[in-house]
Amino acid sequence: MSPNGEQFSISTENLLDLLEPIEKESPSGRWVRYENKYLSIVAEKNADDPNLPMGEWERPLKQTNWKRVADIAGDLLEKETKDLEICIFLIQGWASLYGMRGLRCGLLLMYKLTIKYWDTLWPKFESSDSDARISPYKWLATKGPDFFQDKIIFFPRNEQRERSLTYLDNLVEKNSGSKSITLSNDQENKIIKKGLSEIHLSKEDTNYLKELESNALEAKTIIEKLDVYLEKKLGNESISFSKITLFIEEIITFTKGVLRAKDIKNNEMKKDNRKVSRTSSNTDNQEDTNKIENEKLEESTRLETEENKLSSGHKEDLRNQIYESIGVLSERLRAIEPHSPSSYVLRRVSMWGNMTLEELIDDIGKFDGTLKGIVSKLEKR
Incomplete structure (x- = not known):
């Protein structure tokens, strides 16, 4: 979207x-x-x-x-x-x-x-x-x-x-x-x-x-x-x-x-939380309240960090793992069927994971619908 x-x-x-x-x-x-x-x-x-202004012709x-x-x-x-x-x-x-x-x-x-x-x-x-x-x-x-x-x-x-x-x-x-x-x-x-x-x-x-x-x-x-x-x-x-x-x-x-600025703010909050945790506690109600609030803030920061890892970092790791797996499969398939174009197709796909849009456009443009197009330049790499 x-x-x-x-x-x-x-x-x-x-x-x-x-x-x-x-x-x-x-x-x-x-x-x-x-x-x-x-x-x-x-x-x-x-x-x-x-x-x-539209004057009298407003519409x-x-x-x-x-x-x-x-x-x-x-x-x-x-x-x-x-x-x-x-x-x-x-x-x-x-x-x-x-x-x-x-x-x-x-x-x-x-x-x-x-x-x-x-x-x-x-x-x-x-x-x-x-x-x-x-x-x-x-x-x-x-x-x-x-x-x-x-x-x-x-x-x-x-x-x-x-x-x-x-x-x-x-x-x-x-x-x-x-x-x-x-x-x-x-x-x-x-x-x-x-x-x-x-x-x-x-x-x-x-x-x-x-x-x-x-x-x-x-x-x-x-x-x-x-x-x-x-x-x-x-x-x-x-x-x-x-x-x-x-x-x-x-x-x-x-x-x-x-x-x-967001990274600095998060780091400062973590430092403040660690300082608070090292301060000796007493029975004062106000201090108890501050401790509770700081614990809530630390927990909130931890949850936000974990959510970011799941939403962006986890997806990126999963994406990289998939492309890496495709590369491994291409090598295994080529060892079994050295004359088949399938391993070259998989190898080509595995290379797309690290390309920019421009590089991807250029690479796909080499393919002309023939076997020669599929394996173009790959055997030389």
């Missing part, structure tokens, strides 16, 4: 399908900017600005259906065209629906399309006039961070939290110097009375922040690779990705800071 409540549905298979050529003779397909599907995306994205605000935008853009990229502007539409849709995970997947798609189809991508690259080709990258680098500000969620909505709190909320709080967060894009102009820095972290929040940090780190790596590739291709016309890189770095800094 995504932080926005949407079922997360960007799979490795989805990305591989989007990276497949449209046709053998025309890998990037055709120009579709004037066709109905493209125009329907543009129309869908034209949502009403809630901050503008319900039109909101962008990002699921529809993502579906149409994805269909076009898979079946009809490899167009960078449509890729930007898809990134916008995925980020709006799935937050940082959606942005990471969108950035990876744009990078892979760029390096795989540079010569045929739409808009066409003309050395005499490169503006059209550069325009989608320029939007991503300069306007993208502003668009993504309220899409990147720091704390998802839960039973104690009426709404999700975003990068934008944190930015407003920092800039205002206040412990309150005013939502400029909320019609009711609600105020979150508790600052982001004062939020009590549940185990779900902690696990979410760790995943957010991981996705942001991978997104930063993808941007750096895209920047290097475009610099080689565009030379002096290459654009700066410093703004979006800074945006991603601020997300990483926030997650690291919150998680570190």
